[in-house]
Amino acid sequence: MKRISQVLPQGQIWKFMGLLLALLIFFTSLELLGDAFELMGEDAAEFLLATTANPIAGVFVGILATTLVQSSSTSTSLTVALVASGTLGVAGAIPIMLGANIGTSVTNTIVALGHFHNRDEFRKAFTGALVLDFFNIIAVAIFLPLELFFNVLSWPATQVTNLIVGIGAIELFSPIDVVVEPLAGLIVGLTQETGWLVLIIAFALLYFALRSLVKLLKALLNEDLEGKIKKYLFGSWWQAMLFGLLITIAVQSSSITTSVIIPLIALAVVAALQALPYFLGANIGTSTTALIAALSLAGNGDAEGIASLLVALVHMVFDILAIALLFPLKKVREIPVWLAQKSVSWITANRITAIAYIAALFYLLPFGAAWLTNDWDIATFYEPTVPEQIQGEVVTDLEDAQDRDLTDITDPDSTPQE
Structure with missing residues (x-):
């Protein structure tokens, strides 16, 4: 308390403590949000991941599965586990x-929806969220064809796989999970693991936490503190990217890392363009979760385990190459920001359009597109580069995958949530 009093005036210490409590509630609500969608959608996500028929459908399945469990850490780790079990091939997993x-x-x-009570904050928060949406969409639109025709992701991932096969399991400690997971587990237990009830509680806590965070940040922020945030965390693109990367690795959750910055964007402390490198650092950071799972699964050196490591490395290579291609040139990195600014007016016209945008982009469109494209016969030409020791020894198509047993799939609950 004494150290805090040296930084904050005496009258603001309790506001700072309230901010920490609001952050705890915020993190717990995100954990509950993931738990709720897992309770309602885990089986559906597992089925989707195991039955993708071609690369186009696979992309939409990846979107839908991630939104169903509300966690890319869970969906990517489950994908890695499916590959390791021999249920899903490299060509389907990438x-x-x-x-x-x-x-x-x-x-x-x-999270941006939590600012609907203030139209100006609502627009800024959604702009920040849309920047990451558009960057990721553009990156996939560029690199999916490049991988399908030229193996620009699987080739470098294969070279790295050859170097690190046999390292074995690594585990990271998440200090936030130590506090948040027991609280979330207690609430889930009290609801008797009823998914829809957990979802309602999660949204209620999320709304309360966001309102509290915004009020307390407004009360605490002054020119000096804002200046320090901008100077030390977002003073340059590399500072912001490194900050996003390290925080995500530490807490093993890009959802926490990126979502916590949305209120700062809403309050105009950080601009959307300043936040972009921070988001991209978090993108790389979140790929470490699947990589850790794959290192464990590849420890025995069998073909499926090595294939799972390759798939996890493809995810990391994709994030790194997307940044290398789209971020260095100012005109290029401004494209996602420009698209976000052009789109935000009609998306945030009212709460209904904002909710409709989320439902369409993350649920309805992926479901419809995956269903419509699942029968397209476009998978036969795609042969990703793989290490020599697994060539011809892992599942590569849907028909083989459907013959495999799903009972030995690693439990996604054992992986860190995003």
């Missing part, structure tokens, strides 16, 4: 990992 990158930004967009 597009799913790309789709998961789009689906992961759904939490950001839901």
Whole structure:
């Protein structure tokens, strides 16, 4: 308390403590949101991941599965586990990992809804969320064809796989999970694991936490504090990117890392363009979860385990190459911001259009597109680059995958949630 009093005036210490409590409630609501969608959608997500027929459908399946479980960490780790079990092949898994990158930004967009009470904040918050949406969509639109025809993702991932096969399992400690998971587990237990009830509680807590966060931030923020945030966290693109990367690795959740910045964007402390490199750092950070799971599964050196490591590395390579291609040039990195600013007016015209946008982009469109494209016979030409020791030894198409047993799939509950 003494150290806090040296930074904050005595009258603001309790506001700071209230901010910490609001953050705890906020993190708990995000955990509950993921738990609720897992309770309602885990089986559906597992089925979707195991039955993708072609790369185009695979991307939409990745989006839908991620939004169903509200966690790209869960969906990508489950994808890795499906590959390791021999249920899903490398060719089917790679597009799913790309789709998961789009689906992961759904939490950001839901959090932005919490600012609907103030139209100006609502517009700014949604602009920040849309920037990540558009960046990920553009990146997938570019790299999916490049991978299908030229293996620009699977080739470098294969080279890295050859270097690190046999490292074995690594586990990361998440300090937030130590506090948040027991609280969320207690609430889920009290609801008797009723998904819809957990969802209602999650949204109620999320709304309360966001309102409290905004009020307390307004009360605490002054020119000096805002200046320090801009200087030390968002002073340059590399500072923001490194901050987003390290925080995501530490808490093993890009949903927490990116969503917590939305109120700062809403309050105009951070601009959407300033937040973009922070979001991109979080994108790389979240790919470490699937990589950790794959390192564990690849520890015995069998073909399926090595394939799962390859798929996890493709996810990381994709995030790194997307940044390398789309971020360095100013005109290019401004495209997602420009699209967000052009779209935000009609999306935030009222709460109904904002909710409709979330429902359409993250649920209805992926479901419809996956269903419509699932019968397209476009998968036969795609052969990703794979390490020599697994060539011809892993599942590569849907017909083989459907013959496999799903009972040995790793439990996604054992993986960190995003």
